[in-house]
Amino acid sequence: MDYLFHLLILITIYIILAQSLSLTAGFAGMVSLAQAGFYGIGAYSAAILSLNYHLSFLSILPIAMLFCGIIALIVSTIALRTVEDYFIICTLGIQVIVFSIMNNWTGLTNGPLGIPGIPSLTIFGIAFQNKLQFLLLSICLTIFVFLFLRFFTTSSFGRILKALCEDEIYTQSIGKDVFLSKIISFTITAMFGAIPGVLYAYYISYIDPTIFTVDESIFILSIVIIGGKRNLWGIIIAAAFLILLPEALRFIGLPNNIAANLRQIIYGLILVILIMTGKNGIMDLFQVKMKGNPIKPINSDNFTRNTP
Amino acid sequence: MQQVLLNIIISGFLYLLLAQSFSIIFLTTKFFHIAHAAIISFGAYFTFFFFQKCSLSLWVAIPFSILISILLGLLIELVIYKPLRKKKTPSLLILIASLGLYVFLQNLISLFWGDDTKNLRSGDIKIGYNIFEARITSIQISLIFISAILFVLVSVFLKFHKVGKNIRAVSANIELADILGINSENIILWTFGIGSGMAAFVGILVASDTGLTPTMGFNLLLYGTVVMIIGGVGSNWGLIGGAFLLATAQHLTTYYMDSKWIDVVTYTILILFLIWKPLGFSGTRFKKVEI
Numbered sequence: 001m002d003y004l005f006h007l008l009i010l011i012t013i014y015i016i017l018a019q020s021l022s023l024t025a026g027f028a029g030m031v032s033l034a035q036a037g038f039y040g041i042g043a044y045s046a047a048i049l050s051l052n053y054h055l056s057f058l059s060i061l062p063i064a065m066l067f068c069g070i071i072a073l074i075v076s077t078i079a080l081r082t083v084e085d086y087f088i089i090c091t092l093g094i095q096v097i098v099f100s101i102m103n104n105w106t107g108l109t110n111g112p113l114g115i116p117g118i119p120s121l122t123i124f125g126i127a128f129q130n131k132l133q134f135l136l137l138s139i140c141l142t143i144f145v146f147l148f149l150r151f152f153t154t155s156s157f158g159r160i161l162k163a164l165c166e167d168e169i170y171t172q173s174i175g176k177d178v179f180l181s182k183i184i185s186f187t188i189t190a191m192f193g194a195i196p197g198v199l200y201a202y203y204i205s206y207i208d209p210t211i212f213t214v215d216e217s218i219f220i221l222s223i224v225i226i227g228g229k230r231n232l233w234g235i236i237i238a239a240a241f242l243i244l245l246p247e248a249l250r251f252i253g254l255p256n257n258i259a260a261n262l263r264q265i266i267y268g269l270i271l272v273i274l275i276m277t278g279k280n281g282i283m284d285l286f287q288v289k290m291k292g293n294p295i296k297p298i299n300s301d302n303f304t305r306n307t308p
Numbered sequence: 309m310q311q312v313l314l315n316i317i318i319s320g321f322l323y324l325l326l327a328q329s330f331s332i333i334f335l336t337t338k339f340f341h342i343a344h345a346a347i348i349s350f351g352a353y354f355t356f357f358f359f360q361k362c363s364l365s366l367w368v369a370i371p372f373s374i375l376i377s378i379l380l381g382l383l384i385e386l387v388i389y390k391p392l393r394k395k396k397t398p399s400l401l402i403l404i405a406s407l408g409l410y411v412f413l414q415n416l417i418s419l420f421w422g423d424d425t426k427n428l429r430s431g432d433i434k435i436g437y438n439i440f441e442a443r444i445t446s447i448q449i450s451l452i453f454i455s456a457i458l459f460v461l462v463s464v465f466l467k468f469h470k471v472g473k474n475i476r477a478v479s480a481n482i483e484l485a486d487i488l489g490i491n492s493e494n495i496i497l498w499t500f501g502i503g504s505g506m507a508a509f510v511g512i513l514v515a516s517d518t519g520l521t522p523t524m525g526f527n528l529l530l531y532g533t534v535v536m537i538i539g540g541v542g543s544n545w546g547l548i549g550g551a552f553l554l555a556t557a558q559h560l561t562t563y564y565m566d567s568k569w570i571d572v573v574t575y576t577i578l579i580l581f582l583i584w585k586p587l588g589f590s591g592t593r594f595k596k597v598e599i
Binding site: 029079082086090093096268272278 | 339340388391392395397398399400401402403404405407408409410411412413414415416418419423526530533537566568569571572575576578579582583
């Protein structure tokens with residue numbers, strides 16, 4: 001039973017990561033590969049703050065979010081001067097730099113050895129020691145993020161994001177501040193990326209940099225793509241699918257390392273198939289009707305119109 | 309210090325070859341072909357397979373694996389990218405498909421050959437030669453010469469051969485090239501063939517110098533991308549400048565700080581260039597980098 005709870009906690013962590021990423025990658029159309037970096041920054045700030053400064057969870061969470069937000073603000077003013085493909089390469093660079101700092105700044109992060117012994121989570125004197133309690137907490141946070149994102153994306157700001165995804169220059173011409181909207185969405189993505197980081201650090205109580213690599217960023221991005229752009233419900237299903245997939249493969253008797261490779265092979269293939277068929281997410285692929293924001297297939301006119 | 313200088317030259321030539329193999333594809337198709345990284349690894353792993361497992365001689369194994377890598381590159385283009393281009397998929401989505409393809413191919417390698425570091429050298433490690441108090445192995449000497457020769461050959465091919473001229477025409481304006489009777493799909497196929505062959509060669513060179521891992525291609529590809537962006541697309545002198553600038557920066561970092569900060573320095577250079585000089589050294593206007 002504990003193992004089931006463990007998987008569910010992992011699923012909630014990835015749901016938060018992918019849903020917050022979908023704000024930039026899905027709604028605003030700026031595909032970012034730096035999400036694992038912010039995930040890592042959240043986890044490391046939780047570990048360092050709780051071990052060295054003995055702060056409680058409730059104060060660490062906002063501090064970590066704020067810290068991620070500030071970094072994202074600085075990074076986004078740099079990265080958002082580039083567009084599309086170049087933006088991906090730029091965020092990839094940021095991801096590698098963040099990973100490299102986590103891996104090599106031994107004085108602060110203890111380098112490749114990681115930080116062990118993060119104290120268990122307590123809120124108002126209640127210790128979250130068994131997995132069920134922790135699961136409830138992470139579900140609460142997931143629901144909070146989900147509701148916030150749903151409110152946010154259906155608000156007028158969300159419509160600006162969708163508009164600038166379709167046609168940036170047109171959005172500018174009707175008086176919307178495109179650059180500011182992009183910065184806000186990128187910062188919120190990063191701030192919410194810190195929440196699962198903090199959760200993860202407390203849950204496993206040991207973190208090391210190998211968790212927050214480029215591969216992890218690609219994995220989070222593929223949850224968003226497989227879940228479907230602008231489809232928060234789809235992301236929940238995609239996260240559950242991709243986390244449970246290696247378990248299912250292990251269940252039919254494959255050894256551990258082959259199961260891990262096969263999972264990546266399968267999600268790589270799904271990505272290619274989705275783009276090849278032009279379908280929006282795995283539910284669309286199997287013709288299952290989903291709630292959420294329907295999205296028309298992006299036709300190339302929207303992208304070529306800007307270019308001479 | 310002589311050793312640093314020599315290392316700069318070795319890496320510089322390697323990055324040059326790498327950047328050219330990547331940019332020749334980028335020239336005509338105008339998207340980042342991430343799966344290129346898998347082809348680099350595949351070239352190395354096929355050589356490893358033929359050389360160590362099938363115990364063929366190296367002179368058979370290398371051309372054979374380059375040939376297979378070229379076929380793989382052509383297959384990727386024909387099966388994945390061509391239909392996507394036909395449907396006018398935006399380059400951002402093609403990039404994501406390419407990312408998925410990379411994940412797929414890289415894990416295929418892991419599945420077949422395992423995740424551990426393999427070695428192409430068999431038996432004893434030779435002590436290198438001494439040149440001006442710096443040490444260089446015979447593999448590194450051949451790396452420098454082969455890279456330089458290949459780079460010049462491909463540049464001359466692009467400049468003077470009919471297909472090379474057509475490649476430049478397609479890269480400049482694909483619609484106009486089509487109107488003038490150039491079969492652009494064929495030309496793109498050519499670039500994939502040339503690029504994949506060079507990539508496999510880079511993989512083999514790196515593998516014989518340092519060893520093979522399934523993820524070796526990704527880092528190399530990113531260095532190639534950085535060189536291409538620094539140098540500016542479609543300019544040979546730009547590529548040369550970019551390759552040696554990157555190699556110099558990396559080896560000076562190793563010399564004065566520590567080799568672990570190489571990646572930080574590399575991507576800081578990339579980001580600085582993307583901000584202040586998105587067109588690179590050469591300044592060729594390309595795609596929608598201008599905003």
